[in-house]
Amino acid sequence: MPKHPTITEDGIAQLVDTFYARIRTEPILGPVFEAKIAPDAWPRHLATMRRFWSSVMLTSGAYSGNPVSVHRGVPGLERPMFAHWLALFTQTAEDLFESAPAADFAVKARRVAFSLELAVFHRLGAPPDGLALPQRKAG
Numbered sequence: 001m002p003k004h005p006t007i008t009e010d011g012i013a014q015l016v017d018t019f020y021a022r023i024r025t026e027p028i029l030g031p032v033f034e035a036k037i038a039p040d041a042w043p044r045h046l047a048t049m050r051r052f053w054s055s056v057m058l059t060s061g062a063y064s065g066n067p068v069s070v071h072r073g074v075p076g077l078e079r080p081m082f083a084h085w086l087a088l089f090t091q092t093a094e095d096l097f098e099s100a101p102a103a104d105f106a107v108k109a110r111r112v113a114f115s116l117e118l119a120v121f122h123r124l125g126a127p128p129d130g131l132a133l134p135q136r137k138a139g
């Protein structure tokens with residue numbers, strides 16, 4: 001199948017369906033999704049995610065919701081999962097879209113994933129993960 005040359009609602013729908021089909025079988029992320037989303041609730045989740053990505057990529061305004069509070073209520077969600085999520089999402093976008101639109105997805109996904117990760121996990125006063133605080137010289 002030829003790759004999508006631009007980002008359209010149809011392309012977003014295909015990306016969402018393909019991404020979550022993959023995620024459900026991914027060993028780290030799959031069990032977290034399966035535990036929270038009942039089998040008969042998947043169509044609703046996919047519809048929500050289509051609206052979300054339509055809002056992010058096409059500024060359609062189709063999505064309204066609060067992803068931060070939703071993810072605070074996902075049992076088993078751990079901070080390192082965001083890197084897995086992002087790698088799988090970026091790969092799926094590359095598989096389905098030509099390189100320019102795939103890169104647009106990757107940039108947006110990275111930004112949203114990073115801010116979601118911070119909102120859910122960062123605690124004021126704690127240093128950001130992986131960053132050492134600069135050493136100050138005494139005197």
Ligand code: HEM
Pocket residue numbers: 029032033036037045048049052064065066067070071074077081082083085109112113116
């Ligand atoms: C890091 C791993 C992640 C896991 C395990 C995860 C898991 C979930 C689960 C289980 C739900 C459904 C919650 C429910 O309906 O009760 C959900 C919803 C959602 N997720 Fe994630 N998520 C992850 C990362 C992300 C990222 C990076 C984004 C955005 C770039 C995202 C965007 C959303 C959105 C928009 C919803 C719908 C919120 C609503 O109901 O309005 N998720 N996620």
